[in-house]
Amino acid sequence: MKNQTEATYQFVKQKILDGTYKPMQKLIETQLAESVGVNRNTVKKALMKLQQDHLVVIEDNRGAMVKSFTLDEVIAHLEIIEVLDGLIAKSAAQNIQESQLLELAEIMQGMEADREHNQVEELVMLTNRFYDLIYESAKNQTAVSMVQAVRTPLWRYHFRTLLLPGRKDESIRGMQNIYQALKNGLAEEAERAIRTEMYNIRSIIEKNYTLLF
CATH class of the missing domain: 1.20.120.530 (GntR ligand-binding domain-like)
Incomplete structure (x- = not known):
């Protein structure tokens, strides 16, 4: 499970860094889970790690989105x-x-x-x-x-x-x-x-x- 979380983290991180996922773009857990081939719980853990890297913002009732900088x-x-x-x-x-x-x-x-x-x-x-x-x-x-x-x-x-x-x-x-x-x-x-x-x-x-x- 830890390896799956890391793989999901790296997948989303790369998509953010190369510009595939744009600033303010919503990151849908079900879509990410399907893309990587993992469950939603694994995606949640990966997104929390990305939030610690200041790459993602997670808001209650709104989910996760790519962090934007002025x-x-x-x-x-x-x-x-x-x-x-x-x-x-x-x-x-x-x-x-x-x-x-x-x-x-x-x-x-x-x-x-x-x-x-x-x-x-x-x-x-x-x-x-x-x-x-x-x-x-x-x-x-x-x-x-x-x-x-x-x-x-x-x-x-x-x-x-x-x-x-x-x-x-x-x-x-x-x-x-x-x-x-x-x-x-x-x-x-x-x-x-x-x-x-x-x-x-x-x-x-x-x-x-x-x-x-």
Whole structure:
């Protein structure tokens, strides 16, 4: 049952993050149960977990819906992420292992291939793994725990920027700068590179919020 709850949680979470389930969209338990192949009780448990992640809102007599954020809320959260990501990247540059650098290099190669073939979904998954590796390599796990709590409900806003013309190229360049700083063990440069990337994401969302969402 626990595995079914986790599978349901991951299914709905991915649909929210990739934009399949839109902000304010109602999440019907019977429909979700049928889609995943589980019972409604399992769906309820998964939705409660998603509520803890601030991805879903559950209201009495109204059920669950995808949580929506105002532009001001999104910008405020991204400002926090920028600062925390900077601390994490600085720590990662001083502690990252060779195996993690090799995986980051493979991710960058995969991103180039996905860009050539316009594979946005694959690029999103690689971007997610790119940041996960940085978080895993950082010694400052307090900052990691804090940023993950803030970042999770906002991933869908980040990812949708990749749909804008030229944004995929800009994003890959930004992550290439982060990777090079980590590879060379340049803590200050890694902090600056990741904060620049987060600033760019925030600026793009601020300028294109109504278009994207």
